[in-house]
Amino acid sequence: MKKYSDLEYLRLPKWKRFLYAVICFFVGIPGSILGLFKKIGLGIVKFLTGIKNEFVDIGTTFTNGDWKTKVSFFIMGFGNIARGQILRGLLFFIFEVVFIVYMIFAGSYWLSMLPSLGLRGPEVVYDPIYDAYVTEYFDNSFKILLYGVLTLFFIIALIYTWRINIKQNKISEQIIRSGKKLRSGKDDLRSLVDDQFHKTLLALPLTGIIVFTMMPIVFMILVAFTNYDGAHNGFSNNLFTWVGLDNFNSLLSWSNGEVSYAATFGEVLTWTLIWAFFATFTNYFLGMLVAMMINKKGIRIKKFWRTCLVFTIAVPQFISLLYVSKMFANNGLINGFLLNLGLIEKALPFWTDTTWARITVIIINIWIGIPYLMLIATGILMNIPKDLYESAKVDGAGPFMQYTKITLPYMLFVTGPYLLTSFTSNMNNFNVIYLLTGGAPTSTLPSPGGNLGDTDLLITWLFKLTTFEEAKYYMASVIGILVFIVVAIISLVVYNLLPSTKNEEDFQ
Amino acid sequence: MKRKNNQLPELPPQAKHHMGIKARNAISNTFIHILLVIITIIWLVPFVCIILQSFRVESTHMVGYVIPKDWGLDNYIALFDTDFPKWYINTLVTAIITALLQTVIVLCMSYTLSRFRFKGRKLLMRFMLILGMFPGMLTMIILYRVLKDIGMTEANAVPGLILVYIASSGMGYYVSKGFFDTIPKSLDEAARIDGATRFQILTKVILPLAKPIVIYTILTAFMAPWGDFVFARYVSMNVSSGMNVAVGLFSWLNKDMIDGRYTMFCAAGVLVALPVALLFIFLQKYYVEGVTGGAVKG
Structure with a gap:
């Protein structure tokens, strides 16, 4: 491809400039993907050298340290206590004790079962006391996986704390050697509301995120490599176990000659992307249009128009969407109205025909989405410097020119990251699809389970896989991982291409 | 034009x-x-x-x-002969408690990430960005099982729901971090020269300025539980006394119930929408500041 200099670029006719920009975008994609890999590679190298340095540091701390430091390698916090930092030392020590007790009484069992996910499923045994056959439950795969993961986290936490403990010994020694005083427990407590305040503030939120977001995600990623489903619930019927990459394999290569899961996945992914594209951009442009109309000079009762539109945000979606979905039903208000007027002979198939249903959800999503964009665009439009328009007018630019040359570029520049996040969140827009159609009309494509519908997105498909009788949790998990990969790729590639990827320090 | x-x-x-x-x-x-x-x-x-x-x-x-x-x-x-009042109270309690605690968590998170420059901060933010790319739907299965183990499902679904809403709320710090970013750092520095601790800076300098974003956070946190029916349905597991309005009313529109309950659904919808919508419209100004700021600063 020919690269233009600025001067050459400005000499080009408009359509060529546009074409050039488009080509640049696509030519940029491989580069940015390559850059990404390079970044990842560099990250790995940095990570490995970091680990190497850590080990070297641990080693030198041990050989150079005094006896207090050396004991601290085995009894955490010993050095702190011996040097008078009782509070810190006790915390380290208690953590170690808790860890050891946990490992002896529970952790070792969960860890030892983790590779097999349980050996003994439920058995029907004869109970002589009641003179009857009863089912006895032994291992529970679900709990083994859950607590196994928890134990692994605990071990990582211990290693990390141990490392801090050693670092502190090293630092304490240095401080003592230089003749200064160590911080007392009181100093430590005070620093928690002052220069270490961030630790206090982050403690609770991060614990919540680790326990209720990160661990479940790790768990569900692992489920993709097991055969956990309704028939192997790991407790009351069959245990589940590791199956390696079988699930990915079956999603990508299962086929009976005519139909295949891969084709289903492709179809659903395609519709998800089409949906996300239209849902994002129709809302964006129409919302901007409405905002510009309301903000125009000479329009009366601006506040009234805004408030009316904002109702769709204010009313909980399950009410408005469920109601609207019934309005468009075959026996709903819209069809009833049109039939009564005699405009149509029979009900329009809003939810029963694939194409109709897909277009209808996109249109109803406009109804839901425009108010948000209207609010956002209103704020941004007011920030555009007025003199830009003034000078454009002096140069003879009409309203349309002003829009394409000033308003639109400014909006796109400022809201680039927002467009990206709204695209990815539309890909995962569960509520709109599930409340409006529930995925209907039913699809003819094969699905590992659940009844896949033609308006189903990946996210609603995933949900359906977990809710029917023989819930295929492992398949849901595989699809979840694939969704993550798609979202991550789109985000990274687009984010690197965005002009407004900006430095957060610029704001302060 | x-x-x-x-x-x-x-x-x-x-x-x-x-x-x-x-x-x-x-x-x-x-x-x-x-x-x-x-x-x-x-x-x-x-x-x-x-x-x-x-x-x-x-x-x-x-x-x-x-x-x-x-x-x-x-x-x-007729609504009063159904479980609707129970659902309503469940949702109201969930919404109020969630709104208060979630706001505290979100503010802690966003204030810290906006104001402090500590080791691992960038890494932490990137990490949460990546976590956020996983479909949250996946984690429901395990959260449900965990809540079931500690007895917070079915009839006791409300505390379980509150726990989960609050615990993962730190992830949604973006909008208010964007707001804190716009408060000039020179204010902090001036207070620091005057000898204020970080804690005092937060309570005496920043929070009074952050009123719009506090209200925005409370408002969005209050509204979310009214609409959540996916996880709430998981947790209540068909036990009516543990449902919230969304789950309960959703069940009224299935094929068997709709003929008898359609107009009641409308009535219930009005009762649910009224307080939420009024609150929203009353506090609209703050909401607008929040979404606009969030979109611009990403």
Whole structure:
């Protein structure tokens, strides 16, 4: 491809400039993907050298340290206590004790079962006391996986704390050697509301995120490599176990000659992307249009128009969407109205025909989405410097020119990251699809389970896989991982291409 | 369409003929007013329909007309014979507690990430960005099982729901971090020179300035539980006394129930939407500041 200099670029006719920009975008994609890999590679190298340095540091701390430091390698916090930092030392020590007790009484069992996910499923045994056959439950795969993961986290936490403990010994020694005083427990407590305040503030939120977001995600990623489903619930019927990459394999290569899961996945992914594209951009442009109309000079009762539109945000979606979905039903208000007027002979198939249903959800999503964009665009439009328009007018630019040359570029520049996040969140827009159609009309494509519908997105498909009788949790998990990969790729590639990827320090 | 100012020093050539700019402006403004009326009608029709149908007495079915033939409060009265009041209280309690605690968590998180420069901060933010790319739907299965183990499901679903809402709320720090980023750092530094601790800076300097974002966070946190029905349905597991309004009312619209419950759904919808919508419209200003800031600063 020919690269233009600025001067050459400005000499080009408009359509060529546009074409050039488009080509640049696509030519940029491989580069940015390559850059990404390079970044990842560099990250790995940095990570490995970091680990190497850590080990070297641990080693030198041990050989150079005094006896207090050396004991601290085995009894955490010993050095702190011996040097008078009782509070810190006790915390380290208690953590170690808790860890050891946990490992002896529970952790070792969960860890030892983790590779097999349980050996003994439920058995029907004869109970002589009641003179009857009863089912006895032994291992529970679900709990083994859950607590196994928890134990692994605990071990990582211990290693990390141990490392801090050693670092502190090293630092304490240095401080003592230089003749200064160590911080007392009181100093430590005070620093928690002052220069270490961030630790206090982050403690609770991060614990919540680790326990209720990160661990479940790790768990569900692992489920993709097991055969956990309704028939192997790991407790009351069959245990589940590791199956390696079988699930990915079956999603990508299962086929009976005519139909295949891969084709289903492709179809659903395609519709998800089409949906996300239209849902994002129709809302964006129409919302901007409405905002510009309301903000125009000479329009009366601006506040009234805004408030009316904002109702769709204010009313909980399950009410408005469920109601609207019934309005468009075959026996709903819209069809009833049109039939009564005699405009149509029979009900329009809003939810029963694939194409109709897909277009209808996109249109109803406009109804839901425009108010948000209207609010956002209103704020941004007011920030555009007025003199830009003034000078454009002096140069003879009409309203349309002003829009394409000033308003639109400014909006796109400022809201680039927002467009990206709204695209990815539309890909995962569960509520709109599930409340409006529930995925209907039913699809003819094969699905590992659940009844896949033609308006189903990946996210609603995933949900359906977990809710029917023989819930295929492992398949849901595989699809979840694939969704993550798609979202991550789109985000990274687009984010690197965005002009407004900006430095957060610029704001302060 | 968007001529903002009619005192041009010199008219562009294409605008000179036919009529004056004032006349053109008047026409385009009239046109826009008409368009806005149409848009408003489209936006409000479903809500008007819900309200009208909630007063319909002659049948509880879905029908093809809007204006009731017989008016009455029967649907509202009938709601009190169902579990609806219980669901309502469940949701209200969830919403209030979630709104308060979630705000505290979000503010802690966003203030820290905006103001402090500590080791691993960038890594932490990137890490949470990546976590956020996983579909949250996946984690419901395990959260449900964990809550079940500690007895926070079915009839006791409310505390379980609150716990999960609050625990993962730190992830949604973006909007308020964007807001804190706009508060000049020089304020902090001035306070610091005067000898204030970080804690005092937060409570005495930053929080008074952050009123809009605090209200925005409370408002969004309060509204979310009213609409959540996916996880709430998981956790309540068909036990009516543990449901929230969304789960309960959703079940009224399935094929077996809809004929008897359709107008009651409308009545219930009005009762649910009324406080939430009024609160929202009352605090609209803060919401606008929040979403605008969030979109601009990403």
